[in-house]
Amino acid sequence: MNSLLHVENLVAGWERPATPPVSLALDAGEILGLTGPNGVGKSTLLAAFAGRARVFSGRMEQRKDLRLALQTQDVPPVVGLPLSGRELLALTAAASDGLPLWLSDRLDVRLDRLSGGQRHYLALWAILQAPADLVLLDEPTNNLDAAGVAHLAAALHERARAGAGIVVVSHDAAFVEAVCDRTVVLGARDGE
């Protein structure tokens, strides 16, 4: 299999099916956007790619020995924890090279003393730059200002050029349009 990820008519969910049937393939160096209305199952599909959600029907293949990195919408629980940005990056073996200046000079500050946007971007960076073949990002632009969104777009292109495949779930149509090579729009399941 040449693709990193290949799915055909995949229906995923938790206790019951929660996504419409989806077919897609992702190669190394590609950025794929997943969009659609709220509740259509974008995050569930991402969780299925990561092996967390249940596959009810269809087929999913991943390249052998694929290293995954998954960013969810859950905020890392760092409030009250004496953990610096540098230590956070070390946990996922992410490099700090390429961080924006407004973060690179704050790497030794505790995460719970950064602003919400700074903390979110650093937490995202730790996943994005972790050694991985396939990077799965769920609503990465949440809590980011315009400068953060612009830097993220450049970082995604850089990561893809380095050979990673990236799947981005986002409600931000402009961001998906600007960043992704292809977009899959999820519609409601039949009967809903």
Added chain:
Amino acid sequence: MVSELFLIPFLTGLGLAIFLPLLGCYLRLRDEWLAALAYAHVAAAGALLALVGGLAPVIVGMAAAGLAGLGKRFFAVRLTGGASYALLFLGGWSVAVLVAANQPLAERLGHAMFDGQLYFADGSQLALVAVAGLIGLLILRLLSQHLLLAHVYPDFFRVRGMKAWPIQSGFDVLAALLLALATMNMGVMGAFALVFIPPWLAFRRARNWRGGLWLAVLIGVLSYLAAFMIALGFDQPFGPILALLLISLGLVIA
């Protein structure tokens, strides 16, 4: 300390004052500080039952706490929100007090563990604390990155195919054994004070995780030294003096 009579208890307590705050940092990371009280009480109950049954209290106390740490995982689904620790704590306390109240043989050891007397430690206990402390520190060092990663990025941890249960159960058993050992030597509340207060203060003040570990150990050791001297100088039980010192320090710093 001048007297050799107190040298062995002093060194035993010093070893505990180094590794208990470190252990406490990881318990606090996992929001499981109540585990310290639970394991300490289970260890006390096990030790008192062992005394009545003619067995070695230290071994049985550690075994009881170790089993509690190992068994916790099997009840985790039903006993959420710290309920398992609360039940272990109450169960251990009830058994320990009942045994001490009804068995004259167990009464003295019961008082020592609940009053927090350090001065009964002998050479074998010092050796046990030294060996267990060193092994515990090595294991903590090995588990540290995994425990932090599993806490901060549980999903990333899972998608990398890392199994959480060996790390969590390994830590639970380690915590239970070290706390049991500490309970046998400095009492339930002395051990709890060193597990809870230094990490609490260090988490508030430290600039990073590594600094937090060092700060917790520093607070633990300095408080221990002061408590040992005060308790010895004024002929007071060690545990309450240590707890009061740490509380005072906590209120000043916090």
